[in-house]
Amino acid sequence: MNAEILCFGSEILHGDIVNSNAQYISKKMAEIGINVYYHSVVGDNHNRMEEAFRLAFERVDIVICTGGLGPTQDDITKEILAKYHQVKMVYDEDSYSHVKQIYQRLKKDMPESNIRQAYFPEGSIVLHNAFGTANGCLLEKNGKTAVLLPGPPKEVMPMFEELVIPYLMKYSDGVIVGRKYIVTGLGESTTEAMILDLIENQTNPTIATFAGNGRVVVRVTAKAKSKSEAEGLIIPVEIELLKRLEGYIYRSETIDVGEHAAKMLLNHKLTIAVAESCTGGLVSAKLINFPGISSSFLQGFITYSNQSKVDTLGV
Amino acid sequence: MNAEILCFGSEILHGDIVNSNAQYISKKMAEIGINVYYHSVVGDNHNRMEEAFRLAFERVDIVICTGGLGPTQDDITKEILAKYHQVKMVYDEDSYSHVKQIYQRLKKDMPESNIRQAYFPEGSIVLHNAFGTANGCLLEKNGKTAVLLPGPPKEVMPMFEELVIPYLMKYSDGVIVGRKYIVTGLGESTTEAMILDLIENQTNPTIATFAGNGRVVVRVTAKAKSKSEAEGLIIPVEIELLKRLEGYIYRSETIDVGEHAAKMLLNHKLTIAVAESCTGGLVSAKLINFPGISSSFLQGFITYSNQSKVDTLGV
Numbered sequence: 001m002n003a004e005i006l007c008f009g010s011e012i013l014h015g016d017i018v019n020s021n022a023q024y025i026s027k028k029m030a031e032i033g034i035n036v037y038y039h040s041v042v043g044d045n046h047n048r049m050e051e052a053f054r055l056a057f058e059r060v061d062i063v064i065c066t067g068g069l070g071p072t073q074d075d076i077t078k079e080i081l082a083k084y085h086q087v088k089m090v091y092d093e094d095s096y097s098h099v100k101q102i103y104q105r106l107k108k109d110m111p112e113s114n115i116r117q118a119y120f121p122e123g124s125i126v127l128h129n130a131f132g133t134a135n136g137c138l139l140e141k142n143g144k145t146a147v148l149l150p151g152p153p154k155e156v157m158p159m160f161e162e163l164v165i166p167y168l169m170k171y172s173d174g175v176i177v178g179r180k181y182i183v184t185g186l187g188e189s190t191t192e193a194m195i196l197d198l199i200e201n202q203t204n205p206t207i208a209t210f211a212g213n214g215r216v217v218v219r220v221t222a223k224a225k226s227k228s229e230a231e232g233l234i235i236p237v238e239i240e241l242l243k244r245l246e247g248y249i250y251r252s253e254t255i256d257v258g259e260h261a262a263k264m265l266l267n268h269k270l271t272i273a274v275a276e277s278c279t280g281g282l283v284s285a286k287l288i289n290f291p292g293i294s295s296s297f298l299q300g301f302i303t304y305s306n307q308s309k310v311d312t313l314g315v
Numbered sequence: 316m317n318a319e320i321l322c323f324g325s326e327i328l329h330g331d332i333v334n335s336n337a338q339y340i341s342k343k344m345a346e347i348g349i350n351v352y353y354h355s356v357v358g359d360n361h362n363r364m365e366e367a368f369r370l371a372f373e374r375v376d377i378v379i380c381t382g383g384l385g386p387t388q389d390d391i392t393k394e395i396l397a398k399y400h401q402v403k404m405v406y407d408e409d410s411y412s413h414v415k416q417i418y419q420r421l422k423k424d425m426p427e428s429n430i431r432q433a434y435f436p437e438g439s440i441v442l443h444n445a446f447g448t449a450n451g452c453l454l455e456k457n458g459k460t461a462v463l464l465p466g467p468p469k470e471v472m473p474m475f476e477e478l479v480i481p482y483l484m485k486y487s488d489g490v491i492v493g494r495k496y497i498v499t500g501l502g503e504s505t506t507e508a509m510i511l512d513l514i515e516n517q518t519n520p521t522i523a524t525f526a527g528n529g530r531v532v533v534r535v536t537a538k539a540k541s542k543s544e545a546e547g548l549i550i551p552v553e554i555e556l557l558k559r560l561e562g563y564i565y566r567s568e569t570i571d572v573g574e575h576a577a578k579m580l581l582n583h584k585l586t587i588a589v590a591e592s593c594t595g596g597l598v599s600a601k602l603i604n605f606p607g608i609s610s611s612f613l614q615g616f617i618t619y620s621n622q623s624k625v626d627t628l629g630v
Contacts, residue, residue: 009525010523011523011525011532011534012337012338012341012354013341013351013352013353013354014341014342014345014351014493014534014536015338015339015340015341015342015343015344015345015351016342016493016495016532016534017338018333018334018335018337018338019333019334019337019338019354020333022327022333022334022356023327023330023332023333023334024330025330026327026328026329026330027329027330027331028330029330030329030330036328036329036330037328037357037358037363038328038355038356038357038363039322039327039328039334039354039355039356040353040354040355040356041337041353041354041355042352042353043352044523048352048353055370070503070504070525070526071502071503071504071507072503072504072507072524073507073511073514073515074523103502106502108502108505111502111504111505111507111508112508113504113507113508114504132526133502151525151526152526178329178331180331187386187418187421187423187426187448188385188386188387189385189386189387189426189428189429190423190426192386192387192388192426192428193426193427193428196388199388200388208325208326208359208389209387210324210326210385210466211385211447211466211467217326217331219326219329219331221329274617276596278603279600279603280596280599280600280602280603280604280612280615281591281595281596281597281598281599281600281603281615281617282596282597282600283596284595284596284617284619285594285595285596285597285600287595288593288594288595288596288617288619289595294619294620297595297619297620298619298620298622298623299616299617299618299619299620299623299627300595300596300615300616300617300619301614301615301616301617302589302596302599302603302614302615302616302617303614304599304603304608304609304612304613304614304615305609305612305613305614307613308613308614312614
């Protein structure tokens with residue numbers, strides 16, 4: 001089973017927002033072992049949206065869409081899917097109540113256009129949106145699965161996690177486990193040359209290198225029936241990698257330096273205070289982002305002006 | 316002239332990184348008035364990459380690619396483009412020296428595989444990469460333009476800004492100017508209902524609403540020969556919008572709250588100190604991100620532990 005993530009929204013094509021939904025969904029799909037082969041973004045344009053659906057259904061089995069479920073005129077994703085499958089739009093009473101209730105809670109009149117949020121392509125399973133008016137839906141037809149989700153990431157994430165993942169598990173023929181290793185002090189090509197035979201001779205796990213932000217990342221990805229089985233496949237490769245690249249490589253559960261540092265602080269029961277200037281709080285924020293850091297992180301100082309450096313830090 | 320941004324990299328499809336290159340390039344393309352109609356991402360797979368090129372050349376005039384210019388085996392973007400256009404790969408002495416010099420500076424031997432970074436599809440203009448070994452290239456053929464850039468955003472940005480934008484200006488038939496207005500206290504459908512006649516009757520500028528993070532954004536986008544002409548088209552629409560949505564709307568050069576706050580501080584010549592707890596420095600970082608803020612931002616305190624709140628803030 002292969003998937004495409006198809007995001008609708010001119011705001012992405014204008015560069016107003018980054019496509020964080022595609023990243024989030026990709027990560028989750030990897031965890032349940034469904035390959036994401038494509039990301040696509042098209043604007044709120046009838047013809048291009050229809051064409052994008054056609055193309056996606058031609059090349060993959062599962063199409064996960066975000067955007068275009070709002071109440072406004074350019075929100076036409078459900079209608080386009082219905083047109084593609086030649087099914088009609090049907091009314092869903094629960095979705096109507098859902099929208100109505102949100103407006104009542106806000107003590108506002110529901111605009112007439114919101115009634116569109118209660119219609120779905122016939123045959124759909126409606127996906128409840130706990131954080132907005134736009135319910136999503138899931139439609140299986142002609143051997144293809146379409147999942148329609150709203151645009152805002154805060155709505156997409158809980159819906160995907162709680163409703164879509166459990167549904168898609170039936171298509172998961174295992175899990176994909178990926179581990180990352182950070183290489184410092186060696187270029188990408190040198191790194192590759194030192195492990196080329198491993199890269200060439202492996203199919204599961206696969207080994208890939210990529211470079212960015214001044215370091216090289218080696219990614220080892222295994223697919224298996226269970227997480228422990230996948231990890232078992234990775235272990236001998238990891239041992240070999242650590243041996244070959246000794247002194248240059250460390251294993252990282254994540255490529256996020258803040259998380260890595262936070263884990264080390266907590267493991268060693270160390271406390272920390274941070275003083276920053278130009279980074280303006282980002283170092284502290286990276287650490288504080290990690291759950292449980294309160295026992296380690298005491299305080300941060302952002303001494304941006306020269307005077308504050310003298311007064312607060314005594315430098 | 317329409318464009319597609321085509322990004323190669325399994326790391327994007329795995330959700331390891333967000334596709335920030337697509338956002339950056341989209342924003343820059345909008346500034347020079349070239350419509351971006353599609354974003355696509357495919358993995359480092361020969362067949363899918365070739366198919367992606369074919370599709371992109373079928374549907375747009377300009378294809379901007381990122382990724383796959385490294386020295387390793389899965390870096391095959393240039394080779395795939397050459398194959399698509401049926402041209403051979405030719406050696407570029409300057410690019411060879413470029414890579415060689417980087418290794419000399421690092422006092423390391425250049426691995427043999429890096430020689431691949433000196434080959435480009437015949438007929439290409441080579442694009443110098445000041446921040447990495449991977450030079451890019453630009454190839455015009457059969458009325459279509461392909462621009463190949465490396466993957467790391469820090470390399471993409473200066474190359475795009477300094478080399479690609481000046482080249483693509485010849486295809487710009489004007490500029491696109493977008494302005495954003497933030498609506499608070501009204502839902503998206505209510506907002507739309509209040510300005511529906513404007514949305515329906517405008518073609519240039521276009522007016523669109525989108526929702527996210529608890530607020531509604533109205534985007535007005537004008538296309539014209541010059542920036543001032545485009546702004547002239549926006550002004551009457553802006554006046555009408557501000558009148559219709561009075562009390563709920565403010566104009567925002569950006570949808571970034573930090574930038575907005577920083578501008579207001581600087582305009583009013585105010586100074587600020589920030590004390591944060593759970594946000595862990597993000598409020599300060601948002602402000603400090605804005606150029607010139609040093610005359611306003613004095614200091615930040617991240618009082619995360621209770622003791623630090625007492626000691627530093629006296630609360």
